[in-house]
Amino acid sequence: MSSQFRVHIDTQRFERTLNEFADQTVTTAGEVLYQVAQTILTVSQSDYVPVVTGNLRASGFVDRPVRHGADEISVEMGYSTSYAWARHEAPMDWGQAGHSKYLERAIVDVLSDVDRYFTEGFRRFM
Amino acid sequence: MTTAADTLAEALEAAGIGLTRAVNLFVDILPDTPDLCVALYNNPGVGVTWGLAGNPAANQVRVQIVTRSDPRQPAARTLAQRIHQAASVTDYQPVGLNLPRILAAMSAGPPASIGRDPSGRASFSENLDVTLEEVVLS
Numbered sequence: 001m002s003s004q005f006r007v008h009i010d011t012q013r014f015e016r017t018l019n020e021f022a023d024q025t026v027t028t029a030g031e032v033l034y035q036v037a038q039t040i041l042t043v044s045q046s047d048y049v050p051v052v053t054g055n056l057r058a059s060g061f062v063d064r065p066v067r068h069g070a071d072e073i074s075v076e077m078g079y080s081t082s083y084a085w086a087r088h089e090a091p092m093d094w095g096q097a098g099h100s101k102y103l104e105r106a107i108v109d110v111l112s113d114v115d116r117y118f119t120e121g122f123r124r125f126m
Numbered sequence: 127m128t129t130a131a132d133t134l135a136e137a138l139e140a141a142g143i144g145l146t147r148a149v150n151l152f153v154d155i156l157p158d159t160p161d162l163c164v165a166l167y168n169n170p171g172v173g174v175t176w177g178l179a180g181n182p183a184a185n186q187v188r189v190q191i192v193t194r195s196d197p198r199q200p201a202a203r204t205l206a207q208r209i210h211q212a213a214s215v216t217d218y219q220p221v222g223l224n225l226p227r228i229l230a231a232m233s234a235g236p237p238a239s240i241g242r243d244p245s246g247r248a249s250f251s252e253n254l255d256v257t258l259e260e261v262v263l264s
Contacts, residue, residue, distance in 0.1 A: 086240040089251035091165065091192050093156040094243055101169060104188070108170045 022071075030065030030073035032121030036110060037062045037077040039117070044106035049079070050098020056081050078103065129153070130187045130256045131166035133225045134213065138164075141212035143205070161196040161247055164209065169253075174260055183260035184229055194249045197242065206237035206250035213254055227259040 041060045049057045059080040065073050078084065090100050099105060110117075131153045138145050145151040145164060156165035169188040191209055195202035210233060218228040237252040 083241075085238065089190070089192070089238075089240040091156050091167065091190075093165075101190075104169065108172075111172060 026067070026071060026073050028122055028125040029118075030067070030075070031125055032118050033073065033075045034062065034065050035121060036114065036117050037075045040103070040106045040110045041077055043109055044103050047109075048099045048102035048105050050087065050096065050102065052097060056084060056087065059084065128222075128225050129168045130226060130228065130258055131168045131189050132222070133218065133220045133228050133258075134189055134215075134231060134254070134256065135166055136220050136222055136225060137215050137218050137228070137231075138166075138209060138212060143208045143212055145209075156192060156194065158245070161194065162201050162205065163194055164205065165192045165194075166190070167192065171255060185226075185258045185260045187256050187258065188234075189231070189254045189256050191237070191252045191254065192240075192249060193237065193251075194243060194247050197246050197248055200248075202248045202250050203237075203239075206252065210237050210252055213252070229257040229259055231256045 041062055045057050045060055049060070051057050056079055060078070061080060062077040063075060065075050067073050079088075087096070088101060088103060090096055092100055135145075135147055135151055135153055138151060139147055150160055150163040152163065152165045154165070154167055156163070167190040169190055171185075171187040174183065174185045191206075191213065193202045193206040193209060195205070213231060214233050215228060215231045218231070220227060231254045234253040234255055237250040240249050240251045243249050
């Protein structure tokens with residue numbers, strides 16, 4: 001004597017849930033990245049950017065996250081004055097006021113702690 | 127202390143583009159003469175990453191390359207472009223003693239004008255992400 005059992009598992013709902021989770025993860029990563037970028041800009045503006053007229057410091061910006069396909073998201077940030085790049089790259093030998101590399105220095109400062117930002121950020125958003 | 131910029135300076139000297147250390151190629155300083163010269167500056171980067179699956183531990187830093195020339199000449203742009211082509215190296219084992227080995231040096235973008243220095247000389251800047259072999263003492 002023998003018996004045959006058939007089990008039918010509907011995986012569509014499971015797949016849908018997984019896809020929604022993946023999508024939410026990328027969106028959350030974008031929000032965390034946005035906060036990290038804002039922190040970088042704050043550090044740059046408070047500790048590094050040279051201030052003569054204040055125009056350079058005031059031109060700092062962080063754009064909202066932009067999605068690139070299913071699994072990539074980016075945030076653009078920087079300073080928008082026409083002389084921002086030249087001032088950023090001017091060697092210290094030129095003797096200008098304030099720091100050169102005023103954004104790069106802030107990025108290095110914040111990136112040293114980036115694991116914590118993402119761990120806390122994901123806890124908060126998900 | 128030897129640095130990423132020291133190793134990169136050695137690589138650029140060997141590239142045959144007319145650069146000689148302490149003549150027209152400097153590290154962490156841009157002297158007032160000669161007009162046409164290059165300075166490599168060490169800057170911090172991501173830092174140390176530990177090797178997995180047999181890969182060596184690495185230390186990622188940034189090196190800025192500033193090229194300068196007399197304002198009457200387009201020489202700075204030409205030289206900056208030559209350096210751009212020569213500076214992205216892979217697995218550069220230095221000849222000099224105690225220089226760190228470069229696993230990879232990748233340009234973050236082509237050289238771009240940063241205007242003129244206080245003496246009116248045209249200058250260009252480029253940045254490289256340099257991954258150094260991190261020597262782990264056991």
